[in-house]
Each structure stands twice: as structure tokens, then as C-alpha cells.
Amino acid sequence: MPEKINFTKRTLDALKPSENGKPRNVYDTAVNGLLVVVSPKGKKIFKVRKSINGETKAVYLGEYPIMTPVQARELAILVLGELVKEQIQHPVIARALGAAPSPIPNPAPNPAPNPAPSPIPSPVWVPTLQQVFHDYLKARRKLRQTTIDDYERCLRVGFPDWLSEPITAINEKKVEQRHAERSQESKARADNEARVLRSLFNFAKREYKNVHHEPLITSNPVEHLSHTRSWNKVPRKETYLSEHDLKQWLEAVNTLPQWYGGKLAAVARVYFLLVLFNGYRRTECSLLTWDKIDFERDTITLEQTKNGKRHTLPLTPATKTLLQVWQQQTPYQAGLVFRATDGERPLQHIDAVVKAIRQRTGRHWALHDLRRTFSTLAHSGGMDSYIIKRLLNHTDGSDVTLGYVISDVETKKEPLNWIADTLLEQGNL
Incomplete structure (x- = not known):
């Protein structure tokens, strides 16, 4: 090999x-x-x-x-x-591929004199799946890097042997078989990989033409999964850390540098705690930069968010101290706050640390559980639903009253301080 x-x-x-x-x-x-x-x-x-x-x-x-x-x-x-x-x-x-006519085995015995030669069409160029992905990224320049990385992972893991194949070689049967195989490992990932492939085919249907200026791709083989009802439709998770689990989790995370060690321990500790204390999405937090943290005005801002809206929260005493100490420890005083071990990319691939914490606490958890724990704690404290939505940077088009309420950092300060104090108390930190 x-x-x-x-x-x-x-x-x-x-x-x-x-x-x-x-x-x-x-x-x-x-x-x-x-x-x-x-x-x-x-x-x-x-x-x-x-x-x-x-x-x-x-x-x-x-x-x-x-x-x-x-x-x-x-x-x-x-x-x-x-x-x-x-x-x-x-x-x-x-x-x-239908680009040249098949040879005629038995030509007519008495051909007409000086027959006009039949034009032979040029061979049809068919892009590979890798080329389609390359052209797709060129056409979708506003995609976030995290989205591009996710698409690349889906193709690299789900369809590595298809990348160099002409896209016309990928048919409904192949898609159905591959989706079934990938579902044996992870139903959620199999669906996500198929959705990425579906997007590329939809793009290819409109992007590539044959010599007659007709669509080179006329159908999307991934749509066959809907016809056969093969999508896994993984239900949305509702898991979060209970008060008992949270205490163990906080103890394990806060002492990561002592028992886990390695380059990832210190940065993962700060990253996990900030995700929990501010209710952040994992990818949004990993893209945080130092210039968006204002220690004088006590604010922290995420520019790249899921809904495209800037998300500003107050710094609580806990998060301010956490980040100030981390700024003194990290060698990178500008740019990304949380970096991978190569010092260039944002921190994303930390599955090994997550797995180690699971083994230490005896409790299965995922990073998005921290955001749900933040939300659950806010609800248990009797906070207004509007405030919780603002803390989580949620938008709800059905709630017309939200458009008439002016939200600022001061509005969020008291509830966020309460959540931070409660977490510190539950974790004996």
C-alpha cells in the first residue's frame, strides 16, 4: 500500500x-x-x-x-x-461517453460519388468530482473556512475513491450503496456526506454544458435517497450536563494540564470553559481573535456566526480572568485566540481530548452539550426567553416583539454573571 x-x-x-x-x-x-x-x-x-x-x-x-x-x-x-x-x-x-459515433461494420457497396464527410463531434470533457468541488469553491467565495473544511472532510472520508472519477460515473446505485456503508459507522455523518455530494451535483447540473450547450449532468443521483426513504434522519440531540455531571466535568477540564498534558491541554482547557460559560457554538468560538476582546470595556465579540450577525457579550469576572491569564501563557498575542498544534489553523480537531475527559468522568458528552447546558441553566434561573435568545444569538422570525426591543451589552451582563457564578459554585472553582 x-x-x-x-x-x-x-x-x-x-x-x-x-x-x-x-x-x-x-x-x-x-x-x-x-x-x-x-x-x-x-x-x-x-x-x-x-x-x-x-x-x-x-x-x-x-x-x-x-x-x-x-x-x-x-x-x-x-x-x-x-x-x-x-x-x-x-x-x-x-x-x-457518446462523444464519437460507433464504426459502421458494413458500408454500402455502392456509395454515392464524393460523399460529404460526416462531422465527428469532439470528445465531451467530463469533470471529476474533485474538479467539481474546486469549481464549486471558486463560485462560492463567501463560504467560511470551517464550512470548506467540513466539505473537504466529507469528501475525503466519504468518497475518497470517487474524487478522481468523472462525475458521470457516479450513479444512483453507487450513492445508495455508499450511503448504506457509511451509515454503519455513523448515521449522522453518512447523511451529512450525502448532502455535500448533493450540493455538488446541483452545482454541476447548472455549471457544465456539452457541445450543444445542453446540461452535461441532467439528474442528481443523491435524490434517489429521498425516493427510497434511505435518509437516516438522525433526531436532534437534547443531551446536556446535569448538576452532578457538570461538577465532575468542570473538575476534569480545569485540571487538564495536570492529568492530560501535551500541547493541547492548556488551550483545550480555556476553550472548553469559554464555550460553556458563554454558551458558544464550537466553530464560532474557535474563530475568535484577540482584537475582538476588549478588556477595557469588558466585551467579547464573535464576527463569524451561524446566522451572520455579530454577537457581543460582556466579559464576566470569570471569563475575563480566564482570557487574561491565557493571553499571558500563549505565544500568540494577535490573531486566533485558540490555535491547533501547528500554530496556524483554528482549534477544531480535539476529539482525543474529548474522549479522554469522557473516560475520566465516565460520562459521554459532546461539545454542543455545553451550549445546551448553558441554555438549560438559564431556563432554570427563570430568565426571560428573549434574554436567553440574545445570549445564544438566536433569531426567531416568528416572534415579532423581538424587533422592537433594543438589546445591548448591559442587558446581558446581569444574567451572564448569574450563569457564571452558578457554574463556579457548582464546580467548586
């Missing part, structure tokens, strides 16, 4: 030459056919390798680190698209 890794600055920097003195080929898990060749002296070169009509072709892209992993992937997608064009021009494949 070829060696595969996720191409990032950290993983590529860590690659060492092969011990046998031969070039080391390492493939990317995100783009099929993209690889980096590590020479015996440590030089790293990006290439694309693909079999075209029985012949393996390798295309030089550039040298790392002059070319970044992101640049290599973008160029690789374009090169793979051109190689697919070349593959489709093969006579057998062209006929299979």
Missing part, C-alpha cells in the same frame, strides 16, 4: 528521506494522485501521478516549501482535469 498522509506544513516538515537510499513517495489523502517525492538528500518535490489509457504519467508541480500544500492541491486538481480530458479522448472511452 502506498504511504499516505494529510499534506500540511507540519506533516511535510516531518518527512525524512528513506533509509534505503531511494526516493520516498508519499501521497496526499485529500487529492488522489498528488504526491511528494522525498529525495535521498531530503529535497521534497510535488508531483501528480495518474494512469492514462494504460500508461502512467507523472507531472512535476513544484518544490516544497516554495510551493505550499494548498498551492500544490489547487494545481494538482487542474492538472488532473487536463489528464482526464486526455483519457476521455481515447476512442473506446469517447464512444462509451
Whole structure:
């Protein structure tokens, strides 16, 4: 099996030459056919390798680190698209796609003199699934990076073997089988992956035309899941941390650096506590930047939110101290407040820490449980539903009274302070 890794600055920097003195080929898990060749002296070169009509072709892209992993992937997608064009021009494949007429086995014995030659249409170019995704991102420039990362994960995990295939090769039967297979591992993820694939097909139906300017893609195979009622329709979770569970959870999280250790312990501790104390969504909190925290006015603002509206909350004494201490500890005084171990990306992949806390407390929990715990605690304190919606940055078009109420930081200060004090008391912090 070829060696595969996720191409990032950290993983590529860590690659060492092969011990046998031969070039080391390492493939990317995100783009099929993209690889980096590590020479015996440590030089790293990006290439694309693909079999075209029985012949393996390798295309030089550039040298790392002059070319970044992101640049290599973008160029690789374009090169793979051109190689697919070349593959489709093969006579057998062209006929299979209906791009060239089948040969006539028995021509007429007495053809008319000087017959006009029949025009042979050019082979039809069909984009790969990877190319469709690339074009989709170019057309949807306003997508948040977290959304793009989620889409990439869905394709990389759910359909890795389809990325280099022509999109016309993906049919209803394949989609149904793959959705059933993925549902065995996770019903929610299988549905999410299928929804991403459905969006790409809807985009392709309007984006690509044949030589007659007709849609190249006429149907969406993912819609077959609705016809067969195959969607899992995972019910919305309603779990949260009870007072007993919350006490154990707070003790485990607050002492993460002592019992868990490692680079993630300190940043995960602050991140988890801020998500709980402010009722944040996990992705919104991971995109928080230092310039949106005002220690003089005691405010904290999220710019990138689910509903697109800026969300400002007051800093309570607890969250202010938490963040001030973290600012002294972290080496990054600007930009992202919570960073992954590579120091560049926002903190997102912390499943290992979540799993460790589950084992320590003996209680299964997810990050969104913290937001539901925040909401449940607010309800138990008798807070007005309007205030709770404002604290959670919820919008409700059916509640016309919300449009007539002016909300500011002062309105949120007292209820948020009460929630913070209650959490500190329950956790004996």
C-alpha cells in the first residue's frame, strides 16, 4: 500500500528521506494522485501521478516549501482535469461517453460519388468530482473556512475513491450503496456526506454544458435517497450536563494540564470553559481573535456566526480572568485566540481530548452539550426567553416583539454573571 498522509506544513516538515537510499513517495489523502517525492538528500518535490489509457504519467508541480500544500492541491486538481480530458479522448472511452459515433461494420457497396464527410463531434470533457468541488469553491467565495473544511472532510472520508472519477460515473446505485456503508459507522455523518455530494451535483447540473450547450449532468443521483426513504434522519440531540455531571466535568477540564498534558491541554482547557460559560457554538468560538476582546470595556465579540450577525457579550469576572491569564501563557498575542498544534489553523480537531475527559468522568458528552447546558441553566434561573435568545444569538422570525426591543451589552451582563457564578459554585472553582 502506498504511504499516505494529510499534506500540511507540519506533516511535510516531518518527512525524512528513506533509509534505503531511494526516493520516498508519499501521497496526499485529500487529492488522489498528488504526491511528494522525498529525495535521498531530503529535497521534497510535488508531483501528480495518474494512469492514462494504460500508461502512467507523472507531472512535476513544484518544490516544497516554495510551493505550499494548498498551492500544490489547487494545481494538482487542474492538472488532473487536463489528464482526464486526455483519457476521455481515447476512442473506446469517447464512444462509451457518446462523444464519437460507433464504426459502421458494413458500408454500402455502392456509395454515392464524393460523399460529404460526416462531422465527428469532439470528445465531451467530463469533470471529476474533485474538479467539481474546486469549481464549486471558486463560485462560492463567501463560504467560511470551517464550512470548506467540513466539505473537504466529507469528501475525503466519504468518497475518497470517487474524487478522481468523472462525475458521470457516479450513479444512483453507487450513492445508495455508499450511503448504506457509511451509515454503519455513523448515521449522522453518512447523511451529512450525502448532502455535500448533493450540493455538488446541483452545482454541476447548472455549471457544465456539452457541445450543444445542453446540461452535461441532467439528474442528481443523491435524490434517489429521498425516493427510497434511505435518509437516516438522525433526531436532534437534547443531551446536556446535569448538576452532578457538570461538577465532575468542570473538575476534569480545569485540571487538564495536570492529568492530560501535551500541547493541547492548556488551550483545550480555556476553550472548553469559554464555550460553556458563554454558551458558544464550537466553530464560532474557535474563530475568535484577540482584537475582538476588549478588556477595557469588558466585551467579547464573535464576527463569524451561524446566522451572520455579530454577537457581543460582556466579559464576566470569570471569563475575563480566564482570557487574561491565557493571553499571558500563549505565544500568540494577535490573531486566533485558540490555535491547533501547528500554530496556524483554528482549534477544531480535539476529539482525543474529548474522549479522554469522557473516560475520566465516565460520562459521554459532546461539545454542543455545553451550549445546551448553558441554555438549560438559564431556563432554570427563570430568565426571560428573549434574554436567553440574545445570549445564544438566536433569531426567531416568528416572534415579532423581538424587533422592537433594543438589546445591548448591559442587558446581558446581569444574567451572564448569574450563569457564571452558578457554574463556579457548582464546580467548586
